Amino acid sequence: xxxxxxxxxxxxxxxxxxxxxxxxxxxxxxxxxxxxxxxxxxxxxxxxxxxxxxxxxxxxxxxxxxxxxxxxxxxxxxxxxxxxxxxxxxxxxxxxxxxxxxxxxxxxxxxxxxxxxxxxxxxxxxxxxxxxxxxxxxxxxxxxxxxxxxxxxxxxxxxxxxxxxxxxxxxxxxxxxxxxxxxxxxxxxxxxxxxxxxxxxxxxxxxxxxxxxxxxxxxxxxxxxxxxxxxxxxxxxxxxxxxxxxxxxxxxxxxxxxxxxxxxxxxxxxxxxxxxxxxxxxxxxxxxxxxxxxxxxxxxxxxxxxxxxxxxxxxxxxxxxxxxxxxxxxxxxxxxxxxxxxxxxxxxxxxxxxxxxxxxxxxxxxxxxxxxxxxxxxxxxxxxxxxxxxxxxxxxxxxxxxxxxxxxxxxxxxxxxxxxxxxxxxxxxxxxxxxxxxxxxxxxxxxxxxxxxxxxxxxxxxxxxxxxxxxxxxxxxxxxxxxxxxxxxxxxxxxxxxxxxxxxxxxxxxxxxxxxxxxxxxxxxxxxxxxxxxxxxxxxxxxxxxxxxxxxxxxxxxxxxx
Numbered sequence: 130x131x132x133x134x135x136x137x138x139x140x141x142x143x144x145x146x147x148x149x150x151x152x153x154x155x156x157x158x159x160x161x162x163x164x165x166x167x168x169x170x171x172x173x174x175x176x177x178x179x180x181x182x183x184x185x186x187x188x189x190x191x192x193x194x195x196x197x198x199x200x201x202x203x204x205x206x207x208x209x210x211x212x213x214x215x216x217x218x219x220x221x222x223x224x225x226x227x228x229x230x231x232x233x234x235x236x237x238x239x240x241x242x243x244x245x246x247x248x249x250x251x252x253x254x255x256x257x258x259x260x261x262x263x264x265x266x267x268x269x270x271x272x273x274x275x276x277x278x279x280x281x282x283x284x285x286x287x288x289x290x291x292x293x294x295x296x297x298x299x300x301x302x303x304x305x306x307x308x309x310x311x312x313x314x315x316x317x318x319x320x321x322x323x324x325x326x327x328x329x330x331x332x333x334x335x336x337x338x339x340x341x342x343x344x345x346x347x348x349x350x351x352x353x354x355x356x357x358x359x360x361x362x363x364x365x366x367x368x369x370x371x372x373x374x375x376x377x378x379x380x381x382x383x384x385x386x387x388x389x390x391x392x393x394x395x396x397x398x399x400x401x402x403x404x405x406x407x408x409x410x411x412x413x414x415x416x417x418x419x420x421x422x423x424x425x426x427x428x429x430x431x432x433x434x435x436x437x438x439x440x441x442x443x444x445x446x447x448x449x450x451x452x453x454x455x456x457x458x459x460x461x462x463x464x465x466x467x468x469x470x471x472x473x474x475x476x477x478x479x480x481x482x483x484x485x486x487x488x489x490x491x492x493x494x495x496x497x498x499x500x501x502x503x504x505x506x507x508x509x510x511x512x513x514x515x516x517x518x519x520x521x522x523x524x525x526x527x528x529x530x531x532x533x534x535x536x537x538x539x540x541x542x543x544x545x546x547x548x549x550x551x552x553x554x555x556x557x558x559x560x561x562x563x564x565x566x567x568x569x570x571x572x573x574x575x576x577x578x579x580x581x582x583x584x585x586x587x588x589x590x591x592x593x594x595x596x597x598x599x600x601x602x603x604x605x606x607x608x609x610x611x612x613x614x615x616x617x618x619x620x621x622x623x624x625x626x627x628x629x630x631x632x633x634x635x636x637x638x639x640x641x642x643x644x645x646x647x648x649x650x651x652x653x654x655x656x657x658x659x660x661x662x663x664x665x666x667x668x669x670x671x672x673x674x675x676x677x678x679x680x681x682x683x684x685x686x687x688x689x690x691x
Contacts, residue, residue, distance in 0.1 A: 160189040172593060205448050205561055212481045213452030213601075215438045215638030215663060217612035223489035232471070232495040235464070235674075242266055250278060250408030251686050254465040257411055258316035261308060268308070268319030272301040272363050275321045278409045279366055285390060285691050286407060287382045288400035290326045291333050291367040297321065300363040307361065316468050318361030323413040325401050326367040327374060327447035328354055337447050338379035338397075339372040340573040341565060351445025352480070353414055353456055353473045360472040368400025368413055372574050373562065373582050374421060374449050380575060386428045387687040388653050395428035397421040401459050402429040407689060412460035412469050416446065418453045419554055419635050423643045423658060426459060427625055430645045430654030432673070432683055433459045434466035437664050438638030439485055440493070441470075442477035450557040451482075452601075453635055462683050463642055463673035467495045470666060490664035499671035501533055506672065507540030507621030509628050517627040519655035522647030526657045529679055530622070535672070540621050545610055547633040550600050552592055558582070559589035566590070604636055611637050612663075619668050625658045640666050642673045645682040654682075 165181040165188065168174075176184070240259040243249060249257070249271070260266045276294055283289040304319035329335045329347035336343045354364065369384045371377050377384045377399035384399035386392045387407035394403040398415025402425035405413050415422050417435045426433035434457045441456040448454060458469035474493050476483045513523055530537060562582070565571050571583040578584070611633060615621065623630045625643055634641060640661045647655045659676075661669030677683045 160185045160192065171591070172596075199563075199567065203563070206445075208448065208451050208481070209560075212485065213438065213638070214485050215608060216485065216487045217608050217663070219612055219616075220487045220489050220663060223487065225488040226491035229491045229494045233498040234495050235497045240265075246274065249274060251461070251684075252411065253461050254320055254411045254468055255316055257320050258318065258468075261304075261319040262313060262316075264308065268301040268304040268321075268363060269298070271319065272297050272321050272365060275365055275410055278407075279404070282387075282407055282409055282689065282691075283404075286385045286387060286394075286403050286409075288369050288384050288394070288403040288407075288409070289323075289366050290336055290338070290369055290379070290381070290400070293330070293333055293364050293366060296332070297363050297365040300358070304361050304363060314359075314361035315472075317357065317472055319363060320361075320412075321363045321365045321410055322357065322469075323366035323368050323401065323404055323410045324351075324354060324364065325370050325398050325413070325415050327370055327416065328367075328414065329445040330354055330364070330367065333367060335367070335447075336380070337373055338370040340380045340575065341570045343380050347445070349445050352442035352477050354445070356473045356475075357414075357469075362472070365410060366404070368398075368404055370399055371396035372576060373558075374416065374418065374447065375582060376576070377425070378575055386653060387689060388430065389651075390691060392428065392651075392653060395424040398425045398433075398459060402426055402431050402433070405429070405431045405459050405461070406687060408686060412458050412465055414469075414473075415457060415459050416443075417455050417457060417635065418450050419551070420631055422457055422459065423625055423631060423641065423656070426643045426645075427656040428653055430656075430682075430685065430687075431459045432462050432466055432645070432677075433457065433643045434463075434470055434666070434670070435635075435641045435643075436470060436474065436666060437640045437661075439480075439482035440474045440640070440664070440666070442473075442475070442480040442483050444477055444479035448561045450554045450561075452557060453554055455635075455638075462677055463644065463670045464495075464497065464677075466642060467497075467666075467670045467674075470670075471495065486664065493666055496667040496671050497674055499668060501535050501672055501675045504619040504668065504672060505536050505538055505617060506530065507615070507618045508537045509542065509621065509623035509630060510539040511541055511543065512624050512628040512630075515627065517624065518651075519624070519647065519649050520627075522649075522655045523624055523657050526622070526646045526676070529676060533675055533679055535675075537622075538618065540614065540618070542611070542614060542629055542633055545629065545633060546603055546607055547629055547636060550604055550607070550636055551632060552589070553597065553600050553604070553636075555585050555589040556592045556597050559586040559592075562586055607633070608637050611639070615662060618662070620659055620661045620665065620672050622657060622659050625656045630658070630660060634660055637663075639663055640669055642669055644673050644677060645685070646680070647682060654685075
């Protein structure tokens, strides 16, 4: 039987749920040499029968430990004692950073209320903030305006899970009272926004986009929700995400791109990107583990910032991969992303990753007066030269950067171990959702295909601890190799997808900002990705803003003929 051929070493940890092909082994099932022989064949090991016989006692005791550990309550919010450190030795040894200076923002000029109020839907965060500061519009008016758009367009886009209308109106009225009294908190004060529904909020459900959790209430506000509240922003909605942060299919259907309702918005920050692109909110928060800001920003034509790992607290956010999850904004421009990032970044003892910044890192300040002519920017030459659908728009972006006086330096990131390390994500995800798998509730998820989470989590049970740790050691080598490749560069630019950069930098923790740069043959927006040095968001966003100031792709929006 298949059950008896599969090794107890692995099946003891696997705990397949309902609907699996293999039954759950009992604790009493003995660990035998034939079982271990099958195990080592699966794992590519070559021990003799005598060696396996000697080891079977220890393996059986390990299995008993697994059974005992499963009786400990470990909800998703409990992080491992091990914390991923993305800092290369060069930065660890660098001199301490000086005190950060003031924000250096570009002049905004006079902002006027449009004759057609519908035009407010596509105003930037900074423009709306200026209208609020100068009292040309109230937060209550803006909040009612965006709530109406959310109610009108979400049924077609399927981008909203929960409208937080009562809370939003309370926050809007409070913002108006403070602004009227002269207690202005900054450019986000009174500006409506939404969050991906993996961030917890008091009194409102936090569904993680998934059937098993669709009625989940978590009695806390996520760190980023609190920080945006402290900045005076107004929470109007919780947006869709593909179930458990993969794809764009959630328990209510598939979230759509506002550019083409036949196309999904990609994932997993699906609703955040769709809503921002459609002008339903000025900005929203998303997360990225392996492309979940870059991909929906591309499908929907938004600007998305994936900050350096550990720059933004994940307290109160669903954990998928403790060593790869990152929180960032999706908005209309790099400038808007900077304003939001400034509000949400910083240390938080509830997320130990935020405490690991090296001495050379300083708190973020906007630096939009940076002279891009003095920047050395790498470009992934081989990736740009190999054929892919948006190659023409990407080459036009390189031309635009050269016209701005940016020094472009050829860069090659091939032959670095990256794809081979991707199983780290699935192993951590399987641990984060251990109870879901072992209880059989994974059968409730909408997607049950070969590449869906239920299958991925089950397969990850067969990742040996030794190989997981070896992957983390190889990841340390990758961090140092990438640091050497980027030495002397302020940032680099590459295709959003026709490149190993997306996988590499999500493993190393580097920041990236994805910006629209044209249209693809399928009628959806095209994007290009700027990647910065670790903790180098200031220069990275300054470069992206310079490009956006020289082009108009970030100002385009879908016609919404539905």
